[in-house]
Amino acid sequence: MTIQNTFKNAARSPKRIEKLIRQLLIELGENPDREGLIQTPARMAEMYQEIFGGYRMSAELDVSFSEETDAIIAKNIEFYSMCEHHMLPFYGKIHIAYIPSGKVFGISKLARLVEKYARRMQIQERLTKQIADEIMRCEIKGALIIAEAEHLCMKMRGVKNDSLIITICHRGIMAEEKQLRDNVLALIYASKPEMRSV
Numbered sequence: 001m002t003i004q005n006t007f008k009n010a011a012r013s014p015k016r017i018e019k020l021i022r023q024l025l026i027e028l029g030e031n032p033d034r035e036g037l038i039q040t041p042a043r044m045a046e047m048y049q050e051i052f053g054g055y056r057m058s059a060e061l062d063v064s065f066s067e068e069t070d071a072i073i074a075k076n077i078e079f080y081s082m083c084e085h086h087m088l089p090f091y092g093k094i095h096i097a098y099i100p101s102g103k104v105f106g107i108s109k110l111a112r113l114v115e116k117y118a119r120r121m122q123i124q125e126r127l128t129k130q131i132a133d134e135i136m137r138c139e140i141k142g143a144l145i146i147a148e149a150e151h152l153c154m155k156m157r158g159v160k161n162d163s164l165i166i167t168i169c170h171r172g173i174m175a176e177e178k179q180l181r182d183n184v185l186a187l188i189y190a191s192k193p194e195m196r197s198v
């Protein structure tokens, strides 16, 4: 049984998640039957259906419109994901730039693609890479994906590092042609010149 199948079974059984959360509350030293906590396991089981819903999403990126165009940039796609090391949120913005090959993606499809990979146990580097890999499978000429995120596991524990983590992934013509990449980066960061150094 794969890890994903294990999750799918669990996701079809919110009652089992409820029981586990109740047990966790007890282990943490809480009384799960007190008024404020009595509905918490059920609420969390329901919430997990949503925030881990990426495992069950298909992005349908193959649906696109015919266009002749150069680079297309979808900036500031908001995302929320869960750090797989600590099960705490990391969240921020993703910028997707790509060079189409006769067809373009609808903006909502790109937002759905981000959700597909964000709504699961993740690390930021893999999230960036998975989006780049999937978009490249659609016969485009090149892609540049940037993720900027804050990590609660860095903010609220350990060294309490407050930095913004930026990950970048380029593929195809975007990896090969530095001038094109620089132009696209300049467009993405036009209003944030202090971050051009990425």
Ligand SMILES: [Zn+2]
Residues within 6 Å of the ligand: 083, 084, 085, 086, 087, 088, 151, 153, 154
């Ligand atoms: Zn973490």
